[in-house]
Amino acid sequence: MADEQDTDTLLALVSSLTHKGHSTEVMLDALVQAEGNPELASQILNRGHLGSEVPAGKKRKRASGLDSWLKGPNHAKPVSRHASSSSSAGPSSNPPIRKVNRGVDLMAVLKQPPPSKKPAPRKPTLILNSPQMVAEHTPCTMHLSVLPLQLASKLFYSLEQSSRDWQRNKWWLFDRLVESPHRTAFFVRKTDGVSDDETWHESAQYWYNGRKTDPPDIFSSEMEEACGIIERLVTEEIRRRPYRYPLEWAGGDVNSTNDLIWRANVAASNRYEGRNESVGWHSDHMTYLGPHCTIASLSLGTRRMFSLRETVPLHDTEIRGAQTFNIPLPHNSLVIMHASCQERFKHCVPPQSAMDVYRPTHPRIPGGPIEPFNCRINITFRFYRPDFKPPSIPLCKCGIPTVLRPDMKNQRDGQEGKYWWTCFAGAQDDGKSCGMWKVMDMEAEGRGPTVGNMQKTEASSSRELLIFPYINEFVSRLHLSEDPSQIGFYSGAIESVFALSQLVAIYPWSSLSDSIGRRPVIIVGTLGLTISTLFFGVSRSFLAAMVARALAGLFSGNVSVIPTVLCEITDPENESFIFPFFGIFWPLGMVLGPLIGGSLSDIALKFPTVFDYAVLKAYPYFLPSLVVAAINFAGMLSAYCFLQETLFVLFCYTPIQKGGLGLQTSQIGYALAISGVAAAFFQLVLMPTLLRRVDHAKCYHFTIAIWPAVFVMLPSLNIFARYMTDETNGNLDENASAMLWVGIGFVLVFAKIGFLPYTINTLLVKKYGPSTSSLGASNGLLQFFICLSRSFSPFLSSSIFVVSVENDLFMGYGWAILLSVISMGSIHFSGCIMEESKRLRS
Numbered sequence: 001m002a003d004e005q006d007t008d009t010l011l012a013l014v015s016s017l018t019h020k021g022h023s024t025e026v027m028l029d030a031l032v033q034a035e036g037n038p039e040l041a042s043q044i045l046n047r048g049h050l051g052s053e054v055p056a057g058k059k060r061k062r063a064s065g066l067d068s069w070l071k072g073p074n075h076a077k078p079v080s081r082h083a084s085s086s087s088s089a090g091p092s093s094n095p096p097i098r099k100v101n102r103g104v105d106l107m108a109v110l111k112q113p114p115p116s117k118k119p120a121p122r123k124p125t126l127i128l129n130s131p132q133m134v135a136e137h138t139p140c141t142m143h144l145s146v147l148p149l150q151l152a153s154k155l156f157y158s159l160e161q162s163s164r165d166w167q168r169n170k171w172w173l174f175d176r177l178v179e180s181p182h183r184t185a186f187f188v189r190k191t192d193g194v195s196d197d198e199t200w201h202e203s204a205q206y207w208y209n210g211r212k213t214d215p216p217d218i219f220s221s222e223m224e225e226a227c228g229i230i231e232r233l234v235t236e237e238i239r240r241r242p243y244r245y246p247l248e249w250a251g252g253d254v255n256s257t258n259d260l261i262w263r264a265n266v267a268a269s270n271r272y273e274g275r276n277e278s279v280g281w282h283s284d285h286m287t288y289l290g291p292h293c294t295i296a297s298l299s300l301g302t303r304r305m306f307s308l309r310e311t312v313p314l315h316d317t318e319i320r321g322a323q324t325f326n327i328p329l330p331h332n333s334l335v336i337m338h339a340s341c342q343e344r345f346k347h348c349v350p351p352q353s354a355m356d357v358y359r360p361t362h363p364r365i366p367g368g369p370i371e372p373f374n375c376r377i378n379i380t381f382r383f384y385r386p387d388f389k390p391p392s393i394p395l396c397k398c399g400i401p402t403v404l405r406p407d408m409k410n411q412r413d414g415q416e417g418k419y420w421w422t423c424f425a426g427a428q429d430d431g432k433s434c435g436m437w438k439v440m441d442m443e444a445e446g447r448g449p450t451v452g453n454m455q456k457t458e459a460s461s462s463r464e465l466l467i468f469p470y471i472n473e474f475v476s477r478l479h480l481s482e483d484p485s486q487i488g489f490y491s492g493a494i495e496s497v498f499a500l501s502q503l504v505a506i507y508p509w510s511s512l513s514d515s516i517g518r519r520p521v522i523i524v525g526t527l528g529l530t531i532s533t534l535f536f537g538v539s540r541s542f543l544a545a546m547v548a549r550a551l552a553g554l555f556s557g558n559v560s561v562i563p564t565v566l567c568e569i570t571d572p573e574n575e576s577f578i579f580p581f582f583g584i585f586w587p588l589g590m591v592l593g594p595l596i597g598g599s600l601s602d603i604a605l606k607f608p609t610v611f612d613y614a615v616l617k618a619y620p621y622f623l624p625s626l627v628v629a630a631i632n633f634a635g636m637l638s639a640y641c642f643l644q645e646t647l648f649v650l651f652c653y654t655p656i657q658k659g660g661l662g663l664q665t666s667q668i669g670y671a672l673a674i675s676g677v678a679a680a681f682f683q684l685v686l687m688p689t690l691l692r693r694v695d696h697a698k699c700y701h702f703t704i705a706i707w708p709a710v711f712v713m714l715p716s717l718n719i720f721a722r723y724m725t726d727e728t729n730g731n732l733d734e735n736a737s738a739m740l741w742v743g744i745g746f747v748l749v750f751a752k753i754g755f756l757p758y759t760i761n762t763l764l765v766k767k768y769g770p771s772t773s774s775l776g777a778s779n780g781l782l783q784f785f786i787c788l789s790r791s792f793s794p795f796l797s798s799s800i801f802v803v804s805v806e807n808d809l810f811m812g813y814g815w816a817i818l819l820s821v822i823s824m825g826s827i828h829f830s831g832c833i834m835e836e837s838k839r840l841r842s
């Protein structure tokens, strides 16, 4: 855990553990000697050992944020002149530091419950040399040569000049006023009602850590021009993102004459002189930016390294080590820290051991010489949200506005998790904190509108579901790939492994049931399925999920035995009722599954006061799995049916721009519940009538013939959604989404007719099978082939979908064409079956 702590936190720990006050430099030295271990550092200071050897035997205890910060990616020397802190961004977003200077109590707050097992080792630092690599590994995008060269030079020259007397940010760190190891300035934009709104000036004051400032500077004409270019670029990049986060701002544009979805109204600028000036690990405060903010950071001048490091949430520390990413940022490059970056990552500009000088492309004055520079100037363009205006920020007991920090240790991919209002220790009162700490509540505090509010208009917000609606979310939380379009491959694999192992197990179970009897086979299989479903609920790696699903598949290989039992207990009189009745179990599972599972997944986050159990926090899918396991145990065998509609779920989950419907998991759950109701209706009402009146083989043929039509209807839903998407906010309006839901309902109901053959084929086997003594084996063979196709079809269909969407085959709809063609093949075969049955009857 120490490796997640930034320098401020380590210093805070040392200070709290030492008897008398020490200067920052002294504490830093002690930390260096103790190799970053705060306890050891405090012992050194308490014994007055500074400068002597670290006690023997303790030497191995290393690994600290300080250590890596001091050494930096290039093992530069520590800068002891200035404070190590995050400076311009204020204290970093670690858990709140309460009662600074009041001893051990701080430890309890900072040291959250230790992980029960060893944390996963940290991965080696990776240099991200290209925009592709940055996008792949971080929630940032990098853009090179963003401004016209001349504008970039002009902006550099003007800021280089003015920044010579920018201030160093100052703040209190344990009885000492310390200053940042770089210069900083804060600007507001004229055009956005920020520069003339007095209330916003307060935010500039808090940029400088609470010290009174003159009114902030206004954007210069060059900054204004650069900002316009950057706003368009950021808007494009946000549109390109696979999903928007629920707490992102979605309100109207202050200046609504254009279609920008991101605007900047303030900028914070830093000047780093030489190779030693730096900014420590921190994540930017969100006080006025709000959660899930987007920050665009323009670099000018010498190339410096920008480092990012993920704060691995507590529940993942055993499976995932933190990794540091270094991005070299040349002149005129832009890094966009997208939504969730401040929640999940810390960033810094470390001191470097070496640095190139920078020569602008244009002279300062036409015809003049081109001078070399050794400073970097960066401008972070930011959007201060109207719903986080200074008057709306809660005050702490010190009487000053609090700061907003994310709970980095307990977030889930930055998608959810808490935010705290905490005392801004450091601003006043010699840095003493009042310990104020309060959870932010968007709704109660009347904040918004957010992207989440917009999405909620058509469905309620809870995050849902049993394995197959949430399988994509599950996979995305495993961080197998940062590229969301790859999710389908992994979820397809998890689903296929179930069917594949079921396939292997079917025939052995069937023959076993012919010899030892049906009952033991059903009981053992169901029990095994129950246990493996529970195992899935606690799996937190791809391998564990695969193993759990493989075991579930092996145990559910007994599915073929149930139709056999049905065949044995039915006669021609009652079969047209009993078979559909058996068929009701899976639609029932489909209706109940999403609804029960939906309210139970992530329960600890939804009802933190009632379900405050570590196990539920660590394993968000445990409770739904438990319930599913219980249902299995009750004999529903719903697991058999969970994993059928991979393609449909993937289609729903994929963003509209990428060819899907961009639905939330909750909405996918509702869609599946609708289809479950439809399936129940067909099984109980339509099927019995149909089977009594129409020849079974004919029924089989005509219900299979539904499929090509279904595969043509799905893309038309996407075309509709695409056409109706509001360009400015990426959402559908109420009418459009109502129409879309009618369409989804229609397709789902229609597709359910296509599932009737699953029941009919057992009847056909019973009617035309070779003999009653081999009924078990015949059904085994039937289930074997059903299963064979299921074992590769989820993977195949989701891969076909991903490949055709990614490569824009037939405008991205190649999957629909191919799957229609394949299903036409099956119509041909069901036609043959129909002919054959006619022949046998005549």
Ligand SMILES: O=C(O)CCC(=O)C(=O)O
Pocket (backbone or CB within 6 Å): 088, 089, 268, 270, 279, 284, 297, 306, 347, 348, 349, 378, 380
């Ligand atoms: O200089 C940089 O690129 C980063 C600056 C920064 O992190 C900040 O101003 O918050």
Ligand SMILES: [Fe+2]
Pocket (backbone or CB within 6 Å): 089, 282, 283, 284, 347
């Ligand atoms: Fe920052």
